[in-house]
Amino acid sequence: MRPNEIILASSSQTRRELMDRLGINYRCISPDIDESCQNENHADDLSRRLAFEKANIVAKQFPNALVIGSDQVAWRKHAPQDFIGKPLTHDAAIAQLQQSAGKTLCFSTGLSVQHAASNFERTCVEHYTVSFRALSLAEIERYVQKEQPLHCAGSFKCEGLGISLFEAMHGNDQTTLMGLPLIQLCAILRQFEFELP
Template structure:
């Protein structure tokens, strides 16, 4: 039996990642509160947000396989201080100045749920990047060109943001992009979704 697949997201990057799988799906933006609620580690915040995104849509579409994902960035030794989306050019420049020559970690959670069958699987994957020693001019030029105002950490690794790094480390680069696709494929196969 074919179950509909729903991506609980309005993110274009996550839609682009889903499109790689060549599956029929629809994207619906969940309406949840994304503010921290006392979490003291990035993993816990990312896990809760991904779970709540999937749950919000799954409750409305109980037969669908619903995919939620969320990402929280943090600097070395500070998993309790979350790096959010900059939203303004000034904040993006400030974030990148702070990230310069530092390691930034990304906790990316994935939650796949199907309410009618009681299926729920939520995982957290990790990725890290080491930023180069960035000059103010490089940072300003980058922000002006790519406008990464809605990206945690103020960069788009799938675009020009790759030029900001000294190196990247992790199991699956899509974790850094906002949705761990290797894990998603594994979970979809559990649900008998054919990928490929």
């Protein structure tokens, strides 16, 4: 059974921009879920659960739609139990970047695609890492002032000036770092006979 529409279960502007790349019709519905940790002790577990819940709450309301949920958790290498959230304030963004300077930051990005009418559910976690170069306080302050990454886990926008903060990036799909793994998503959409491209 082919879905009658595609719904992105998100209010994220970045995820909408990523979906727009695909050139397919979809709409956004923001799921109302509690995004706080529920005893998860690994970033993969938290990102997987949140992606699933986002898609599931919307899929239950629209069973004939193909619903896409995604969530991302940042963490420093060797510490997947210490989640790094959105800084929300200027000072917190500076502090996050000071802590990341010269270190590797990892991202677990959960993707869940659900079609309730056919009992289809696919949930996975994709990974991406960025290695920060040594950063001076002046560089960090200039960056935060210019790009205002207050709603970005890790306090940077890789699609913008944030790229200047890195020594290296590693992963199979850069869109994983941006919050919606498009390679995996496209594979699922093709299963439902959406033409890409």
